[in-house]
Amino acid sequence: MPPIVDKSAKRADIIEHAAAVFSKTGYHATKMQDIATAAGIGKGTIYEYFRTKEELFLAVYDAWMTEYENVIRTRTAAAEDALSKVDAIRDSAVEFYTSRAEQAPLLLEFWAHALRTDNPAFLERVRRTRSFLKNLGASLTAELVNSGWFTEVDSISFSELETGISDGIFLSWVLDGRSFPLDKAYTFRQSVIGLGLLSNETRPILADRLAAKLKKGM
Amino acid sequence: MPPIVDKSAKRADIIEHAAAVFSKTGYHATKMQDIATAAGIGKGTIYEYFRTKEELFLAVYDAWMTEYENVIRTRTAAAEDALSKVDAIRDSAVEFYTSRAEQAPLLLEFWAHALRTDNPAFLERVRRTRSFLKNLGASLTAELVNSGWFTEVDSISFSELETGISDGIFLSWVLDGRSFPLDKAYTFRQSVIGLGLLSNETRPILADRLAAKLKKGM
């Protein structure tokens, strides 16, 4: 038996394998033994790092969402202006989801589970990422309104809507068997929404380009 | 003299009670005995009408979606023009979901299950309603484009997007603990999207009103 690197590395390793097995088999159909086997460890070892199967499930989701948030943080920080930041968020979402296409159904399972379990940590974790996205969206919206790009819009409401829209496109994509390219859908949506929000000053600048995209579709 | 109930009435009765129990407890935590008890029948009797728990779950979803589709069919048939039909769809969705607020998480569970089970009937059923909605949306969109209300837009893509957006708002609503009024969210969304789609001819007519709604928020 090789010496253990360190506890948190092993924990991360278990999470990674659990993510793979959960993604493939689904939460309920996955047995702890499956995960142990995949991770090349004993069943009991998992319980040294996670108290229950449910806690491990939460850890998988947490790892995903933490990474997702970090990607967005990094990318938006690198972007110079508000419009670029919006694009950065869109690209982050598209890349995150497409690179995890096989794992996408697990997000649905997680949401469903969060709504059922007695453990409040699940919904809390779900809402944390949603808050992060909504706050980010609201501040960018406000910036776009203030800079004159957008017509006046309640930035909180709009960000709430946008967050829902993103999830909805993802949901459609998953339920429809990923029958359309996710990036095209996000871009198309951006054109529709953008066209609606342009101010009277900026509309002339972009309207034609966006209109062309609308005509073309996904 | 035993009450005469034809098989399909009893089947419907079981579905109704199953829906209630599933909604409250969730699919996995619900025991067949719970449903039998709720329906006031013997556990074995359920199996006279449904081969498995899973099939009963499907039947519950099917009943819901069939009713949902029928409501939309009836309402859109009663509406006179395309814009009214769009409103009819929106109202149907809002009413359907708000009147089933407690049952909403079950839809998530159903979707998650549909993506996992080997039984293709689940995804088929999910996609049937989605197709219905997308087709209806596409034809209404085409009508609005043709009539000059909307700028030119790929109606198939747009309808796909709109379907996703509806699901996404619903999803947000459920995950965020129904913290905002669903009808307001749907209306707000309609304003944003509508403003983006108006043609150059119709924009002057409605732009001010929609802009006011954007400003006001949900």
Added chain:
Amino acid sequence: MPPIVDKSAKRADIIEHAAAVFSKTGYHATKMQDIATAAGIGKGTIYEYFRTKEELFLAVYDAWMTEYENVIRTRTAAAEDALSKVDAIRDSAVEFYTSRAEQAPLLLEFWAHALRTDNPAFLERVRRTRSFLKNLGASLTAELVNSGWFTEVDSISFSELETGISDGIFLSWVLDGRSFPLDKAYTFRQSVIGLGLLSNETRPILADRLAAKLKKGM
């Protein structure tokens, strides 16, 4: 599968087999499967009649003690006078324990368990039989005192002592590998105790006989 006789008969049947398996293997080492196999039923069936292994254990003890009490009730009722009733109790105890020699260690396990479990029903059941025996003993003692056979003695204390002595002899018998005949031990004890309790009037009548028994031993 033959038709079921009736629920309580089946329950009793499970108890009987559980008693046999518990006696042979001990409570902790016994698996529910062992009992099911012995009873010729499925493992799950046991759970139709008993909620937990612990509850089944209690049922076994309860059945034994109920029978024990009933034997004593029947025998003492049939005995004519107090002295005969005392003998009846002694004989009942000896016969009960010797006929269950193999099962005796289980009583120890039950007592130990009763002192550990959170379920108060265990100690309650233990104390119920003890109360029954102590009350019976106290009333017989009072009768023997009143009739002049015994010298004055606090009947409650004496009965408490006697109950303990009975258990103690049984305990010795079990721990020492049943190396002495239980009936002889009970008789010998009766002689010692009896000799101590005789009144000045009755001592002359029985002293010689009892003294002879003391000399002889077990």
Added chain:
Amino acid sequence: MPPIVDKSAKRADIIEHAAAVFSKTGYHATKMQDIATAAGIGKGTIYEYFRTKEELFLAVYDAWMTEYENVIRTRTAAAEDALSKVDAIRDSAVEFYTSRAEQAPLLLEFWAHALRTDNPAFLERVRRTRSFLKNLGASLTAELVNSGWFTEVDSISFSELETGISDGIFLSWVLDGRSFPLDKAYTFRQSVIGLGLLSNETRPILADRLAAKLKKGM
């Protein structure tokens, strides 16, 4: 500089902590980790001193019984005559048990375990103390008979009986929730038994005093 403790001191320390934890939680519910934590050492360290949990259990019992025997040896050696030695034994028992009231149920568990395990060392240890007590009792009885205090009695049988009685009183005391004072019970028993054993010569001397105690009860 690490504290110097020789192996046997550390072994004794583990036994002491194990006794405390076993007493509180019971043998089966106690985890090796609990003992390690209580002793402030690592789980693996226990296995440097004891091969199994069972062996540690035996060691705890052995320590108790060895101490018990030593107390009796010391006290009886200090007593001048046979009657005083008898009192010394009684006092030792009462003090030993009352000072370990919380630990008493563990003795029952030990006995139960001894009757179940394949390891013969358990019953051997149990019987060793019992033999010690029986032999001591028999020789004291013989002395009391020879000196004329007691009427003729088979000292082996009587000592066997007395050992059982002691255990029985202890058992009653534990099972009845220590609802009576143990010392009073032992004294009361001594009066009853003593009155039965007095010889014709000594009876006049003590009978009145013992009779008074009988009347008074525990």
Added chain:
DNA sequence: GATGAATGAGCTTTCATTCAT
């Protein structure tokens, strides 16, 4: 000697499903 991470045998309990009545 001391440690605690790793292990997996083992066990209770659940519950969808069957089928004799």
Added chain:
DNA sequence: AATGAATGAAAGCTCATTCAT
């Protein structure tokens, strides 16, 4: 048609014990 007693596969979790460091 209706029932519910019977079933056993299944799985999460525990914990005594090992052994590399």
